[in-house]
Amino acid sequence: MTPMRLKNKLVLSYIVLITLPLATLGTGAFYASKNIMLRLARDNVTEIVHKNNQIIDERLKIIQDDSLSLMVECDLFQIFSGPAPAQSELLTTNKRVTEILNRYFSQSRDLYSVELVTRAFVYGSKARNTYPPDHFYESGLYRQAAEQKGRLAWVPTYNYSLMHQLPDLAGADIEYRYLFSAVRQMNPSCVRGDTIVRAGEGTEKPILVMNFRDHVYADIFRNSVQIEGAVFLVTGTDGTIISHVNAELVGDQPSLPWLGEVQNRGSGSSYVTVDGKRMLACYATSAITGWTSVVLIPPGALTQDIAQTITFFILTLGASLLLLSLLFAYLISMRITSPVRKLLLAIKRVGGGDFNAKIKVEGKDELGHVLMKFNSMNEKVKQLIDENYVAKLRERETEILALNIQLNPHFLYNTLNIINWMAVYGEKEQVSRMLVSLSRMLHYTTDNRKDSMPLSEDIGWLKDYIVIMSNRFEHRFRVDFNIEPELMEASVPKLFLQPLVENAIIHGFRDMESGGLITIYGRRLGDDIEFCVEDNGGGIEPERLKEALAENSSHIGIHNVDKRIKLLYGERYGIDIESVPELGTRVKLVIPYGKP
DSSP: OOOOOOOHHHHHHHHHHHHHHHHHHHHHHHHHHHHHHHHHHHHOOOOOOOHHHHHHHHHHHHHHHHHHHHHTOOHHHHSSSOOOGGGGGHHHHHHHHHHHHHHHTTTTTEEEEEEEEEESSSOOOOTTSSSHHHHHTTTTHHHHHHTTTTTTEEEEEEEHHHHTTOOTTTTOOOSSSSSEEEEEOOOOOEEETEEEEEOOOOOOOOOOEEEEEEEEHHHHHHHHHOOOOOOOEETTTTTOOOEESSSGGGOOOOOTTTTHHHHHHHEEEEEEEETTTTEEEEEEEEEEOEEEEEEEEOOOHHHHHHHHHHHHHHHHHHHHHHHHHHHHHHHHHHHHHHHHHHHHHHHHHHTTTOTTOOOOOOOOOOHHHHHHHHHHHHHHHHHHHHHHHHHHHHHHHHHHHHHHHHHOOHHHHHHHHHHHHHHTTHHHHHHHHHHHHHHHHHHHOOSSOSSEEEEEHHHHHHHHHHHHHHHHHHHOOOEEEEEEEEOOOOOOOTTHHHHHHHIIIITTTTTTTOOOOEEEEEEEEETTEEEEEEEOOOOOHHHHHTTTTTTSSHHHHHHHHHHHHHHHTTTTTTEEEETTTEEEEEEEEEEEEEOO
């Protein structure tokens, strides 16, 4: 696969940097705007439902108050306070009662009909009073009026022919097929002076029946919420449909699982599930009837227009910004890639050995500064190569030396074997001491982050090493330290004394069963420090003494330390060896004084 060019990467990056924030902001703005519009529309529809309910309540309250005023109508009191009218007087009485009813209720456009019912006669306009009075006293209208004992009772929508037991009207096409009513048991009275005169105990109490059609609600709700898919309905406390956008459902009691929750809340809005669809329900409960007016709206219908507008705006803006980003990306990428191409060509020439390659600098920005630095760097390349070569060589020697002074597997194996036998013979304190020493040694030697350490830390490691070696060689020797205290904070090469001590133990005490002594001296000589490791071992033969510092010597540890010192500090520093056969060996080491 061919790698993508830098210019193309920059162009693609700009497109991504523009597209992703735009898509994120656009999506966020879309849903934020949608939620705000949905909330505003919900609140608006809820307010409309609440206002419509208030309007209807005010109109019904007028009728309710008029019905209450009718109870103290003196003309009505005169008719019903005495004996019941004779059969021959019923028509005349009906005319008088009808006039009284018209006086109170003829101005209301909401009333379909109003009647005053007694056991002998139904008073009122005969155009709409078609049921016999004896059927009325067997109906639910009378039952609810009697239960309220003078208070107004609102009866949800019912089938007129069933309520009044009129089977002949069951199939007839009549406009009053479904009605809802307000009924009140009347106790006629009259105010005379400051006294209220009421009918006697034995006087019949007529029933005031005020009938309404569903247009009381339908005319208001049908035109107030003009949203596609919206449905309005008014339900009684028992679930009876009093008014509905679908007139065929008026008077039914369908199963509406969500209705109970809405009725319990009274007024407000919430999401409900209707026929498996999520709908927004805005509702209000009448203070007069106790019935609930509900408007159901598909949430998507409230935000459909704004969603289309926002989508169009985002797509238009996104396309414009994308084109601008392509233009800017091309211009900027050319400005960036042109100096980069020059730099790559110059690097290619340098890679071929031409260190005289120069780049013409045309700008003073960051890329121009890079080109200037490249030219400056190229002039010093030869010098840097030489210095880098020497530094790499010294680093390599240091790494080799560091590997040489690590605890080798043989030493670790012997140490663990000694600890094992000590544990077998129950030497707990010795086992603990050696384990602690070994742990500290491993921690110190495996930390390769620094090549130089304070002398105090290096001496600490050396003492742990001596503890283990002393146990290994069954305490055939001891080690004394005689180091000036001020040198303890001096910076020294890591583990520089260990090979000297190891050499004394391995070679110096090889033929000794006991009495071995190693003395380590340290003193300051001006700007230098002189260390001396002295032992009373077998010494080194004169012919072998000259070979001690050679690379192929058996004393490889001493050679490595000497070479390491010279690499770090220069040729005038290093190791000097003095030895007398059968008397011992003295190894001197000189390094410059310095602190970490």
